[in-house]
Amino acid sequence: MSEATEKIKCLIIGSGPAGYTAAIYAARADMKPVMYTGMQMGGQLTTTTEVDNFPGYKDGTDGTAMMMDLKHQAERFGTDVRFGMVTAVTLSDEVGGVHKVIVDENKEIEANTIIISTGATAKYLGIESEQRLIGGGVSACATCDGFFYKGQEVVVVGGGDTAAEEATYLANICSKVYLLVRKDHMRASKAMQHRVDKTENIEVLYNTEVEEVLGDNVVSGVTAINNQTKKTTEISVTGIFIAIGHTPNSNLFKGLLDMDETGYLITEGKTTKTNMPGVFAAGDIQDKEYRQAVTAAGTGCMAALDAERYLGAIE
Ligand code: NDP
Numbered sequence: 347m348s349e350a351t352e353k354i355k356c357l358i359i360g361s362g363p364a365g366y367t368a369a370i371y372a373a374r375a376d377m378k379p380v381m382y383t384g385m386q387m388g389g390q391l392t393t394t395t396e397v398d399n400f401p402g403y404k405d406g407t408d409g410t411a412m413m414m415d416l417k418h419q420a421e422r423f424g425t426d427v428r429f430g431m432v433t434a435v436t437l438s439d440e441v442g443g444v445h446k447v448i449v450d451e452n453k454e455i456e457a458n459t460i461i462i463s464t465g466a467t468a469k470y471l472g473i474e475s476e477q478r479l480i481g482g483g484v485s486a487c488a489t490c491d492g493f494f495y496k497g498q499e500v501v502v503v504g505g506g507d508t509a510a511e512e513a514t515y516l517a518n519i520c521s522k523v524y525l526l527v528r529k530d531h532m533r534a535s536k537a538m539q540h541r542v543d544k545t546e547n548i549e550v551l552y553n554t555e556v557e558e559v560l561g562d563n564v565v566s567g568v569t570a571i572n573n574q575t576k577k578t579t580e581i582s583v584t585g586i587f588i589a590i591g592h593t594p595n596s597n598l599f600k601g602l603l604d605m606d607e608t609g610y611l612i613t614e615g616k617t618t619k620t621n622m623p624g625v626f627a628a629g630d631i632q633d634k635e636y637r638q639a640v641t642a643a644g645t646g647c648m649a650a651l652d653a654e655r656y657l658g659a660i661e
Pocket residue numbers: 470471503504505506507508509511528529532533534555589590591592634635
């Protein structure tokens with residue numbers, strides 16, 4: 347280790363809306379929180395352009411600006427925001443025990459409480475044209491970006507509940523939604539599939555995959571291939587929503603904390619408590635259902651309150 351061990355009351359891992367909100371509350375409660383931001387400072391919201399649905403921004407804002415506002419607000423109350431990655435964790439299972447964390451493989455921290463807000467990462471197809479046009483018509487969040495495609499034609503990719511939900515959400519805003527499903531059936535629940543089938547302006551294309559996203563700076567369409575007939579078709583659209591699932595950023599905690607079969611951390615009842623005393627989880631890392639900035643912020647607040655009560659009880 348390069349430096350002496352630092353001892354703190356509250357460590358926050360991750361810098362999305364959950365992490366910053368936890369930081370605001372923890373700092374105001376005099377817990378002197380230290381936050382490590384991770385590599386993508388500000389989290390997933392920095393990959394969207396405009397944010398119109400976060401309460402308080404009456405004219406909307408952009409994702410990056412909003413995350414800078416949250417950072418400044420957390421710092422105003424004394425949060426120590428540091429750029430860095432937590433690379434190893436040892437958790438104590440004793441009430442009042444100290445949790446040890448290594449940052450960037452060379453700095454050791456001992457924390458009485460940890461708030462995990464490492465979020466989830468949307469899965470993308472991984473093709474070059476898609477990656478290049480993220481923010482230019484390629485999105486992984488219909489609730490965030492759908493509004494900007496009002497009256498336009500869009501593609502949704504995926505066959506699960508998220509894709510079905512995004513397609514029906516977009517069908518209320520857009521003139522037409524093409525749902526591209528790579529198998530000959532959808533994985534979504536029967537109820538969700540029924541909603542899709544009932545929606546007149548959704549056209550489901552089975553056995554269909556995206557070959558190329560078209561457009562230089564903004565999306566102008568996709569080339570889709572039928573994986574049975576090998577026939578390719580060009581579909582003219584202005585937006586493409588990738589809804590093929592999310593991966594929770596929980597690798598660091600495998601074997602240490604209870605998680606479901608897909609890696610989302612499990613919290614106790616209506617609290618943010620994990621199965622380890624003094625370790626709390628907030629935001630998308632523990633929520634595969636709602637995944638909104640405002641719901642993440644809400645659980646960030648809860649995590650700081652849970653941590654404050656925990657510290658109060660052990661001090
Ligand atoms: P899922 O993993 O359930 O589904 C992912 C879908 O994307 C599958 O249809 C899969 O196809 C498809 N897919 C994966 N990779 C690719 C690719 N490279 N190209 C094309 N298609 C691809 O993820 P969801 O996000 O839909 O759901 C995650 C969990 O959250 C589920 O348990 C779901 O039930 C739950 N959920 C519940 C909701 C609700 O109840 N309201 C809303 C949203 C999610 P294939 O089938 O061929 O593997």
